[in-house]
Amino acid sequence: MTTSLRDALDAWRQLLGAPRVDDGDRAWARYGADTTAATRQLGGALRAASADQVPEIVRIAxxxxxxxxxxxxxxxxxxxSALPVNHGCVILDLGELRRIVAFDAELGVVTVxxxxxQADLAQFLAQAQHDFLVPVSxxxxxxxxxxxxxxxxxGVTPHTDHFAAVTWMEVVLADGTVHRGMLHEAGGPELASLFRWGLxxxxxxxxxxxxxxxxxxxxIALARRPESVAVCLFSLKDEALLEAAAVAIRQAMQRLHPTLGAVNLMNRHRVLSMSAPYPWDHLDAQGLIDAPTLQALGRQFQVFPWTGFATLYGTRRMVRAAQAELRQLLGGIASRLLFVTPRRADTLARLARWVPGASGRGLQRLTQSLRSSLELVAGRPNxxxxxxxxxRHRHPERAASPKNPAADGCGLIWYAPLVPMRADAVRRYAEMVGEVTRAHGLEPLITFTTLGDRVFDSTVPLVFDRSDPAACARAQACWHALLARGREAGFFPYRFPIQGMEPLRQLAPESCALSERIHRSLDPQGLIAPGRYR
Ligand SMILES: Cc1cc2nc3c(=O)[nH]c(=O)nc-3n(C[C@H](O)[C@H](O)[C@H](O)COP(=O)(O)OP(=O)(O)OC[C@H]3O[C@@H](n4cnc5c(N)ncnc54)[C@H](O)[C@@H]3O)c2cc1C
Structure with missing residues (x-):
């Protein structure tokens, strides 16, 4: 440990009290577990007890x-997970700052x-019977x-894009000064919290x-709980229908948004990963699910090559009208098109309990997961x-509750690229992901989520056995290969894991240089989250 780090930890102990300051080893034990299997040398960790300690914490830094x-x-x-991009950082944990500072029940803005x-806000809203949705993820x-x-x-509620719902922030800068924005400073806090562009x-x-x-x-501006919430579930029984579905989804978003919140289109692997145990005993030579098993699981869990999941919010009449439009747009493309409300999902889950045997168990899992998905859509986190x-965890049954994939030893890296909402693009993209993941011994789990009516964000969780060092290395290599191959084909992530910052720097040198200039003027010592997106 360097002298400056030791002195800084001592000064932080004086400020926060010794139990709130960890040295590097204790910090690693507490914050080191990461689903991407990254490792970082940590200088220590601090747990702030209140927001007014943050400026002094930064001055000590x-x-x-x-x-x-x-x-x-x-x-x-x-x-x-909790890890920094660069080695040697001290983690500043703000998790104990849990005040809901203000809530405007009339205009629907919460300050946190x-x-x-998500659970704290859900509890707060439920207790006071405020009819707003938590922006769940x-x-x-x-x-x-x-x-x-x-x-x-x-996430999945009407305010899908979580930053778009942010109206105001309070920020501590690297010199310990606090920035609240011009409208807040000159016009007052109420207006600042209501108008996101400020002044x-x-x-x-x-x-x-x-x-x-x-x-x-x-x-954060919250969406009001609408009179009616429903989801439209549909399947594509043939892989070849993907292009037509992408176009129909785009048209649906153009015509029906915001009653149509968002549409998710998931491939069979992705749906199975949330509903069926991984079939460890039926793998092919590459260690991946073999084709007959995939077909059999599809039959058992009633999962077709693609499953669509669209959310609807509005008055009963609006939702009914949107349902009719969706039927028309997806007719001839989708099979098993079905509209489900939370109440109907409850009934289906209850009925499934009466179906005996293996197919009954499959149906029970499916209806149970439908019921909890509906809860999520209705703004209740789960x-x-x-x-x-x-x-691909060897002992998923050992997961603690609430689940924490990092602490439980799960292996997962997100490849989350933007994909233009065009027929040929989704096909090229799905083929590229299938090819690259399989070449690295990983299952191709694909979701397309509409972000508006021009672009999908696709999330591909690279799920691997973190207890196997070779599997960790393959997953890392796979993410980098997807980044390179995807970029060549016109797909690029909206968000990066910490290991991705280095290639990002190489691919966007001018933007990183601008970011560096801004950082140099506000944070010349590089004190806050060095290396992130620059
Ligand atoms: C199965 C699964 C499903 C997921 N689904 C979703 C999903 O639907 N949508 C989604 O977006 N993500 C999803 N995630 C990814 C991720 O778990 C979430 O985005 C999660 O909300 C991020 O963790 P956090 O909120 O604890 O953020 P943190 O880990 O606390 O923060 C993330 C980063 O933000 C910065 N940061 C955090 N707090 C501050 C602060 N106060 N000031 C300045 N900078 C700060 C830091 O750089 C930090 O590293 C999913 C993950 C899994 C495993």
Whole structure:
């Protein structure tokens, strides 16, 4: 340990109290587990008890020249979990800052601290019977709302794009000063929390995917709970229907958004990863699910080559009208097109209990997962999506509750590229992913999610056995190969894991140079999250 690091840890102990400051070894034990199997040497870790400690924490970092890596809940699974990009950082854990600072029940804006989770907000809204939806993501109840928006994550409720719903932020800069924006400063906090563009230079975007400051508060506009929530489920029984489905989905988004929230199109592997155990005993020579087993699982769990899942929000009449339009747009392409409300999903789950035998068990799992997906769509966080992280885990039954894939030893890296909403692009993309993943001994799990009506974001979880070093190396190599092959073909991630920052620097030198100039003026010592997206 260097003298400056030792002195900085001592100064932080004086400020926060010794139990809130870890040395490098204790920090590693607490924060080191990462689903991507990355390792980073940590200088230590700090747990702030209140937001007003953050400016002094940063001043100490500056005095001793020790960089800090802020996390909110550290559940950045698939992108590095709690780990920093660079070695030697001290983790600044803001997870205990869990105040819901303000809530405007009339206009639907909540102001939260970094540690407020999806579950915290759900509980707060339910207790006071406020009719708003939590902007949920697949990461489950224990993940931070603020950090997900900072990473520009997305989810399934009407406010799919989480950063787009952010109206205001409070940010501590590297010199310990606090930035709240011009409208807040000159016009007052209420207006600032209601109008996301603020006044003068729009600065909020600078603090997302950047590490340019430490965000201690964020205001988020919430979607009101609509009169009616439903999902449209459909299947493509033939792989060749993918192109036609992509075009129909684009048309549906053009015509029906915002009643149509978003559409997810998942391949068979992806649906099975959330509903069926991994068939370890039926693998081919490459260690992947063999074709007959895939067919058999598809039959048992009633999963076709592609499954569509579209969300509908509005008045009953609006949802009914959108259903009719969807039927028309998807007719001739989709099979088993079905509209399900939360109540209908409950009934299906109850009925499935009466079906005996193996197909009954398959149906029970399927209806159960449908029921929890509906809950998620209705803005109630849960762990429906998390089992996919455990698919190639040797002992998924040992997962603790609530689930934590990093601590439980799951292997997962997200490849999450943007894909133009064109017929030929989705086909080329799906083929490319299939080829590259299989060549690296990984199953091709693909989802296309609409982000508006021009582009899909596709999420491909590279799921691997983290207890096997060779599998970890293959997954890393696969992510890099997907980045390169995808880029050649016109697909590129919207978000990067920590191992991806180096290639990003090579691919975008001019943008990284600009980012570096901005950082040099606000954070000349490189104290906050060095290496992130630059
Ligand atoms: C099965 C599964 C499903 C998932 N589904 C989704 C999904 O639907 N949508 C989605 O977006 N993600 C998803 N994820 C990915 C990830 O788990 C979530 O995005 C999660 O919300 C990120 O973790 P966090 O909220 O704890 O953020 P943190 O780990 O706390 O933060 C992430 C990063 O943001 C920055 N940061 C955090 N807090 C601050 C702060 N206060 N100030 C400055 N910078 C900060 C840091 O650089 C940090 O590394 C999923 C993961 C899994 C395994």
């Amino acid at each position: 500056s005095r001793f020249g020790v960089p800090v890596h802020p996390i909110s809940t550290g559940r950045n699974w698939g992108y590095g 601290e970094p540690g407020v989770t 697949g990461a489950g109840g224990t993940a931070s709302l603020l950090a997900n928006a900072l990473e520009r994550g997305y 003068g230079m729009y600065t909020q975007g600078l603090f997302t995917q950047s590490g340019l400051g430490i965000v201690t508060q964020m205001s 762990e429906t999506a998390l089992p996919l992280a455990y698919w």
